[in-house]
Amino acid sequence: MADTHSVIGTKNKKGQTYTDTWKMMNEAPRTPSFFTGSEVIKEAVRRASCDVMIAYPITPQSEAAALIGELFAEGYIGDYFRGESEFAVMSQCAGAAFGGARVFTTTAGPGTMRAMENFPMWAGARLPIQMIVTCRGINSPLSIQPDTLEIAYLLNTGMLVWHAETAQDFFDWILKGYMVSEEPDVHLPLALCCDGFFVTHTKDVVNLTPADMCLPPYDPYRSPVPCMDMECPPVRMMRDPFVMKSNYISYATHASWQQEIWAAIERSRKHSIHWLNGLIDAENTDADIVIVASGTAVSQGREAIRLLEDEGVRCGLIKVKTLRPWPEEEIREATKNAKHIFVPEFNVTGWLAKEIRATIPNHQRVHAGPHVCGGMTMPPEIIVQEIKTALGMKSFSLAGRGS
Amino acid sequence: MSKERIKISEDLYDIMPSDYQDLVKSATYGKEDRGWKDIGNSKELIEQHSLCAGCPESMAFRYILASLPNPEDTVMVGSTGCTSLVFPMVAVHNIHSLFGNQNAIASGLKRALSVRFPDRVKDVVVLAGDGATVDIGLDMTLQAWFRQEKFTTICFDNELYANTGGQESGLMQKGFVAKMAPVGKLFDKVRLPEIARESGCHYVVNCTVSKPSLVEKVIRNAVHIAREIGPTYLQLYTPCILEIGKNSMEGLQEMRDSEKPTERFAYKEYISEPAKQLLAEMAAKDKERKAAAKQLAGQA
Ligand SMILES: Cc1ncc(C[n+]2csc(CCOP(=O)(O)OP(=O)(O)O)c2C)c(N)n1
Ligand code: SF4
Ligand SMILES: [Mg+2]
Numbered sequence: 001m002a003d004t005h006s007v008i009g010t011k012n013k014k015g016q017t018y019t020d021t022w023k024m025m026n027e028a029p030r031t032p033s034f035f036t037g038s039e040v041i042k043e044a045v046r047r048a049s050c051d052v053m054i055a056y057p058i059t060p061q062s063e064a065a066a067l068i069g070e071l072f073a074e075g076y077i078g079d080y081f082r083g084e085s086e087f088a089v090m091s092q093c094a095g096a097a098f099g100g101a102r103v104f105t106t107t108a109g110p111g112t113m114r115a116m117e118n119f120p121m122w123a124g125a126r127l128p129i130q131m132i133v134t135c136r137g138i139n140s141p142l143s144i145q146p147d148t149l150e151i152a153y154l155l156n157t158g159m160l161v162w163h164a165e166t167a168q169d170f171f172d173w174i175l176k177g178y179m180v181s182e183e184p185d186v187h188l189p190l191a192l193c194c195d196g197f198f199v200t201h202t203k204d205v206v207n208l209t210p211a212d213m214c215l216p217p218y219d220p221y222r223s224p225v226p227c228m229d230m231e232c233p234p235v236r237m238m239r240d241p242f243v244m245k246s247n248y249i250s251y252a253t254h255a256s257w258q259q260e261i262w263a264a265i266e267r268s269r270k271h272s273i274h275w276l277n278g279l280i281d282a283e284n285t286d287a288d289i290v291i292v293a294s295g296t297a298v299s300q301g302r303e304a305i306r307l308l309e310d311e312g313v314r315c316g317l318i319k320v321k322t323l324r325p326w327p328e329e330e331i332r333e334a335t336k337n338a339k340h341i342f343v344p345e346f347n348v349t350g351w352l353a354k355e356i357r358a359t360i361p362n363h364q365r366v367h368a369g370p371h372v373c374g375g376m377t378m379p380p381e382i383i384v385q386e387i388k389t390a391l392g393m394k395s396f397s398l399a400g401r402g403s
Numbered sequence: 404m405s406k407e408r409i410k411i412s413e414d415l416y417d418i419m420p421s422d423y424q425d426l427v428k429s430a431t432y433g434k435e436d437r438g439w440k441d442i443g444n445s446k447e448l449i450e451q452h453s454l455c456a457g458c459p460e461s462m463a464f465r466y467i468l469a470s471l472p473n474p475e476d477t478v479m480v481g482s483t484g485c486t487s488l489v490f491p492m493v494a495v496h497n498i499h500s501l502f503g504n505q506n507a508i509a510s511g512l513k514r515a516l517s518v519r520f521p522d523r524v525k526d527v528v529v530l531a532g533d534g535a536t537v538d539i540g541l542d543m544t545l546q547a548w549f550r551q552e553k554f555t556t557i558c559f560d561n562e563l564y565a566n567t568g569g570q571e572s573g574l575m576q577k578g579f580v581a582k583m584a585p586v587g588k589l590f591d592k593v594r595l596p597e598i599a600r601e602s603g604c605h606y607v608v609n610c611t612v613s614k615p616s617l618v619e620k621v622i623r624n625a626v627h628i629a630r631e632i633g634p635t636y637l638q639l640y641t642p643c644i645l646e647i648g649k650n651s652m653e654g655l656q657e658m659r660d661s662e663k664p665t666e667r668f669a670y671k672e673y674i675s676e677p678a679k680q681l682l683a684e685m686a687a688k689d690k691e692r693k694a695a696a697k698q699l700a701g702q703a
Binding site for chain 1: 408409423426450475476477478480491492493494495496497498500501504507508509510511512513514515516517518519520525542543546550
């Protein structure tokens with residue numbers, strides 16, 4: 001059986017050294033590199049010791065998925081192929097993970113929706129697959145533009161769901177993500193989301209870890225459920241399959257297993273805090289006004305805060321990094337002084353605002369907005385205007401909005 | 404895996420269920436010439452089943468599990484349907500995930516096992532119903548064959564959706580009146596064996612499970628060819644006696660009636676050229692082995 005610790009310091013066939021992940025992420029030198037988000041995904045996967053990657057084209061993740069193919073051709077990944085649809089791909093990922101592989105895949109928008117039946121199955125089967133979701137519109141008429149509505153559907157699948165703001169988050173979290181989801185007391189899939197185009201197709205300076213260091217390999221024998229490789233007992237699972245029983249024991253088994261999945265998400269909290277340095281980042285939360293956001297809406301919020309500062313309005317910022325586990329305590333604590341909480345979002349329904357309203361006392365403090373969707377950008381000015389309007393301050397009307 | 408792996412710790416032996424003790428004592432993992440004749444003499448890899456009494460699927464399961472050439476290194480993939488009630492009791496690692504995605508699961512699984520065990524044989528065998536194989540999962544069935552994925556696909560063809568109560572399926576016969584086919588099925592039984600051949604399968608057999616020796620032969624061939632060459636497909640008639648109105652004793656006769664030369668389950672096989680060559684090599688080796696054994700017995 002593979003022992004994760006005994007391989008540290010040894011080299012893989014590409015000459016990369018299996019490195020203690022904490023050292024690699026926190027102590028190894030970093031090289032600033034000017035890359036697109038897609039290239040950053042490739043660079044993270046290069047260092048992730050992935051066994052299997054399965055791809056399917058859909059904008060805006062096609063480029064990243066194809067770049068990972070190049071990694072396979074270079075020998076960095078055990079196997080790689082294009083599946084026939086996202087539903088099939090996510091099942092192929094499941095098959096590979098059942099067989100004990102570290103698995104990586106990417107999808108977006110309609111692909112996420114097409115594959116949806118797989119996600120609760122992944123969680124229920126405790127498969128620590130990592131799926132990058134480069135969010136895009138799922139509405140009709142067809143849209144390929146950024147829109148985060150699909151995240152709302154992922155929140156109740158039993159997967160871990162993280163929302164990256166920048167390409168740097170992405171690079172670090174892909175690698176750290178495996179460390180959290182492969183913990184024996186977690187062992188759940190991770191949907192690592194970002195806002196399509198804004199992160200995937202823009203260039204940014206990202207500090208990369210050394211290319212000759214890689215993660216320790218996945219050890220499937222640390223899984224809380226047996227790996228399906230005929231190498232570990234038991235070879236027979238049970239005598240009475242619960243599916244065919246309509247009795248209390250059967251219901252109780254299903255119920256307790258669902259509870260266990262959600263308990264595992266809770267147990268991921270401590271690991272996520274350890275690796276991500278907290279589930280949220282909070283600044284100036286003693287201010288009366290606080291913006292709470294995830295993804296690139298955080299960046300827009302940060303700009304809006306600068307504009308407001310120029311006008312003498314002080315405003316705090318909370319960046320929500322993990323949506324599952326949901327940082328309930330953290331958000332409650334960080335918003336306790338706020339009189340007004342603004343939640344800018346790149347989707348029409350405002351799922352983040354709903355989650356926050358359900359979390360904090362005096363939820364009328366939450367102003368759900370501004371919302372943009374369908375690919376619209378979110379200029380910081382519209383956040384400023386939303387805030388000023390709510391506070392009864394005078395604001396210049398924005399172009400096209402009338403007065 | 405060797406039988407060593409499933410050995411029970413001495414301290415825990417007495418609290419393990421007796422059927423698990425039997426598995427360790429007398430199952431045929433690792434026995435080179437295992438086959439249907441072991442049934443009754445050794446511990447079977449299926450403990451009980453929860454199918455209807457007399458369901459031919461239960462016979463098929465027993466013959467198949469007795470015939471797998473390498474059960475100690477075989478992982479099976481199932482799908483939702485009557486078979487999914489049996490799999491949890493099968494003593495070979497097996498995966499149930501969703502309805503219809505079995506060939507996608509198997510594709511990922513086989514590749515993962517090849518990456519993890521490059522120098523070992525790990526066979527993957529899919530076993531699913533006709534609804535799973537031909538209707539909801541057809542895309543993934545065919546695409547796995549197009550890609551030449553190296554595993555065996557077995558379809559338990561009972562010509563309907565048994566588990567949900569007897570609805571029309573693509574492998575149902577034309578004209579059959581069923582749930583969701585209230586005026587009789589309007590189109591022909593899908594010709595999957597022919598499609599399988601055209602899609603790149605190297606070994607295709609269409610038959611019933613009335614003869615255990617025949618099931619043994621086709622399973623061995625299908626698994627060996629999939630291991631060495633590429634995809635293989637077996638379509639086995641396992642009539643749903645419940646839905647066609649037969650009683651428990653009548654499954655065997657139903658299969659015998661349906662395998663007559665003019666009937667839809669008359670034995671049909673297709674073997675690709677490379678597969679023929681492999682079978683010939685295997686037969687030659689077998690002959691050699693038997694001759695050597697005979698000689699050894701003569702000397703003794
Ligand atoms: C996505 C999905 N759709 C429908 C079902 C319901 N369903 C369960 S088993 C089954 C029929 C299985 O038929 P078949 O594959 O022929 O197997 P059989 O029961 O006949 O052996 C159906 C439709 C399901 N479980 N999942
Ligand atoms: S419903 Fe039909 S196929 Fe299913 S167990 Fe009963 S007889 Fe067999
Ligand atoms: Mg059927």
